[in-house]
Amino acid sequence: MDEQNNQQPFDGVRVLEVGTLLAGPFTGRLLADFGAEVIKVEPPDRPDPLRKWGKEKNGHGLWWPIQSRNKKSITLNLRVPEGQEVFRELAQEADIIIENFRPGTIEKWGLSYDTLSERNPGLIMVRTSGFGQTGPYSKRAGFGSVGEAMGGLRYVTGFPDRPPARLAVSIGDQLAALYATIGCLTALHERTRSGKGQVVDTALYEAVFATMESLVPDYLLAGYVRERMGNEIPGVAPSNIYATQDGTHIVIGANADTVFKRLCEAMRRPDLSTDPKYATHHARGENMKELDALIESWTRGMNAKECLALLEQYGVPSGLIYTVKDMLEDPHYQAREMFVNVPHPIFGDFPMPGIVPKLTRTPGGIRWAGAEVMGQHNEEVYMGLLGYPKERVEEMKLHGVI
The missing domain is CATH 3.40.50.10540 (Crotonobetainyl-coa:carnitine coa-transferase; domain 1)
Structure with missing residues (x-):
């Protein structure tokens, strides 16, 4: 102060x-x-x-x-x-x-x-x-x-x-x-x-x-009723939780085009960012389940700590799903x-x-x-x-x- x-x-x-x-x-x-x-x-x-x-x-x-x-x-x-x-x-x-x-x-x-x-x-x-x-x-x-x-x-x-x-x-x-x-x-x-x-x-x-975001125009203008989708967001991908080698789930949010490109580089799959099925926001939303499966097959090859370190290196928003114990031990919360x-x-x-x-x-x-x-x-x-x-x-x- x-x-x-x-x-x-x-x-x-x-x-x-x-x-x-x-x-x-x-x-x-x-x-x-x-x-x-x-x-x-x-x-x-x-x-x-x-x-x-x-x-x-x-x-x-x-x-x-x-x-x-x-x-x-x-x-x-x-x-x-x-x-x-x-x-x-x-x-x-x-x-x-x-x-x-x-x-x-x-x-x-x-x-x-x-x-x-x-x-x-x-x-x-x-x-x-x-x-x-x-x-x-x-x-x-x-x-x-x-x-x-x-x-x-x-x-x-x-x-x-x-x-x-x-x-x-x-x-x-x-x-x-x-x-x-x-x-x-x-x-x-x-x-x-x-x-x-x-x-x-x-x-x-x-x-x-x-x-509730675009709930009303989604229905009135596009005839779409938003439904329960678990950890997915309609039309937004990749933005989900993914399992790792040690049984932990991490969150990855890489739905923006530039961020998705960085995720592909971290995965050593730069081809995904130019694949017509994933190259645009709309395309990724249409092919969400297939894309999530590809990402999780990659995250399962590392433990959570290794995976998050790599994602941080490439500037991809990601993180653990915290319990209160995790929060109390986190230096950022403390800072x-x-x-x-x-x-x-x-x-x-x-x-x-x-x-x-x-x-x-x-x-x-x-x-x-x-x-x-x-x-x-x-x-x-x-x-x-x-x-x-x-x-x-x-x-x-x-x-x-x-």
């Missing part, structure tokens, strides 16, 4: 996060990584289920400290009138609200955007839901898995002789969070001109659908600071992923792991930010407001 500038990009930006689990809180994490003051709001009697999701150690979830890093934790019951009024006061002091309840929920609590923006016209509300805030499906419950299915990703994932598969991560929620973050930053930038906030409406299924140890009250040094993307001057930082104690920052927020006397905070606690 520039020694003359210890500020972070979102210093002075205050965020109220009232969502649970994945999509909304992941948006909050991204903003918090770059300096936003993110205040995580949980009902006093209903902790965010993510506190217990994933693997546990000594009764503590190992996902929570990552998802909630850099966030302050307060409790507030939005289902009671006093809690709703307190939230309106908090919203007056906020730049951004993140919520991912089913549409209509916050309106039922008297916390609609129109209501909150009357007191704070510059307020930005980031709303993530299964199907968006409008349309005939808007009131339906929707998790990331449903968004992945409806958005088209599940249908094309897996092998053609088996039912649709899922990725082993919550990709639908994370895609929605990324699009929600883009929308949030867009609205934040526009506010510098207009002085006005707005609603960012992100639907899980739309976030997935937006990544890029992709593993960070953060102090934790229970685990000591807690390992978690580093920050993405990398900014040269204001790279962000991980200041603390997710608060293990619900309401850890109640006094700081209610007494410091809102100026409540200690007696009122104690009374709110006694009556289940916080």
Whole structure:
């Protein structure tokens, strides 16, 4: 970081996060990584289920400290009138609200955007839901898995002789969070001109659908429905996994003409790059299976380390299929600071992923792991930010407001 500038990009930006689990809180994490003051709001009697999701150690979830890093934790019951009024006061002091309840929920609590923006016209509300805030499906419950299915990703994932598969991560929620973050930053930038906030409406299924490349024109203009193809990409070759002598699979991506030529040189088969069956991108796509078989017959003649060294020498994109153990042992991951140890009250040094993307001057930082104690920052927020006397905070606690 520039020694003359210890500020972070979102210093002075205050965020109220009232969502649970994945999509909304992941948006909050991204903003918090770059300096936003993110205040995580949980009902006093209903902790965010993510506190217990994933693997546990000594009764503590190992996902929570990552998802909630850099966030302050307060409790507030939005289902009671006093809690709703307190939230309106908090919203007056906020730049951004993140919520991912089913549409209509916050309106039922008297916390609609129109209501909150009357007191704070510059307020930005980031709303993530299964199907968006409008349309005939808007009131339906929707998790990331449903968004992945409806958005088209599940249908094309897996092998053609088996039912649709899922990725082993919550990709639908994370895609929605990324699009929600883009929308949030867009609205934040526009506010510098207009002085006005707005609603960012992100639907899980739309976030997935937006990544589906040429799916629509493929069907409408070429009559083609993309199907499951395992490790292949329709019409893109060579781009697959290939077995080596030691039983390892490596990835090779050499579908561009110039890269394919370099692969042919590495294979000592320069004739393949001028063969009409493989000389062009279209031709390689048409003859994908035959070409993949030729490449794998070559990769099987070496162990993975030898093969990858040769491919690197010729400038052909390639790599191992990493497990987490491989990642931890990889010097490039380490050089890029992709593993960070953060102090934790229970685990000591807690390992978690580093920050993405990398900014040269204001790279962000991980200041603390997710608060293990619900309401850890109640006094700081209610007494410091809102100026409540200690007696009122104690009374709110006694009556289940916080």
